Amino acid sequence: MAPKTKKAIQDFLENLTAGNFKKFCQALVDRSDKPRIATSKVEGKDFLDVTNVIVTTFGEAKALDVVIELLTECKINAADLESKTRKRPKVFVDNGDPALPRTSSGELETEPSQEALNIVADQKQAKATRNGGPVKEPEEVEADAVARVRSEGGDPSNEWLVLSRFIIQFGQYKGQTFKWLLENHVGYAVYVVATHQDERMWKRDDRSPLMVHKDLLTQYSIAYAEVLKEVKLYATGGQPSTASSSRPTQGKQKTSWKKKSFTPYNRY
Structure with missing residues (x-):
């Protein structure tokens, strides 16, 4: 006591x-x-x-x-x-939105965090195969995310919260969540989304688990206006706008884009 x-x-x-x-x-x-x-x-x-x-x-x-x-x-x-x-139970206030990283001047940070650098370094040291292993089916990834939300005390009926807990199935950050990615390496998310959108243009009917998974990561990432702006810059060959004069706002900015249900096979 x-x-x-x-x-x-x-x-x-x-x-x-x-x-x-x-x-x-x-x-x-x-x-x-x-x-x-x-x-x-x-x-x-x-x-x-x-x-x-x-x-x-x-x-x-x-x-x-x-x-x-x-x-x-x-x-x-x-x-x-x-x-x-008595200890009061913690109130779960996470709604799935990432805390987008900022530079010292308050702009969106696109460079990797120290945690992200450590993950990549650990993979190299262990000679991990970044894309090793099969990509899970969308339904399995979603089920895992629902279980994760429940274990954290969140509401599994909150679709956006569940989407934020989807586990990345490819690349150097395989095993991390969508939310984690936007909090730790926006630049990598921008690269994945921009290149995926380009690939999607000529693979419109590709419903493979990896393509659908990237569809969902794209949906999650471009919900945030600052990230969407970086994706558009990348797609046109522009440079990351961390030095942009426009002042950022906290959380999501108002855009005409609206969140939609993320049932895996109604994308694109």
Whole structure:
């Protein structure tokens, strides 16, 4: 038990009325489950003594549960004690949008992060085959993403959140998520999307797992206006616009593009 938990129990018992404190102590000695506490241990004792007896008898991990159980049995509101000692569950606020990296001047950063550089270096050191292994079917990638969202405490019905957790099936960042890519190496995402769009022009009917997978990465990436701008620059032979004079905004910028359902086989 953390010291603050023991202190919280002490403070709570101290603030009980004399009648409620007596009722609590009686419930404590009447408790049938082992270990038991003898009447002599609490009779005539104050809140400090009783707290010490509880912690010593039940151990640090269980003391709080016993106290709350007895307070409830005595019909004494223990909400204040619980609120001060129970860890509140984390609120899941991720909606699938990446935190796009920025330069020191606030522009979109297209260069790889240190984490991305480390991944590439580790692959080279291990002589990993970047494109090794089969590309999973779109349905399997989606199922994996849904499971990942659930494990993180997110809403699996949020299609955009699920799409952000799709695992990259190719290249030097194979094994990372779509969201991770836009947070760690925008330039690579721009290269993949721009070259894929060009390839898609003459492979319109290609429904292979890899092509569909890149369709989905494209959909996710160009939802963000700054990334879309870089893709267009790349496609026309332009340079990355990290030095652009236009001021970036946080999150997605308003565009005429709208998110659509990402059922794998209704693309392009």
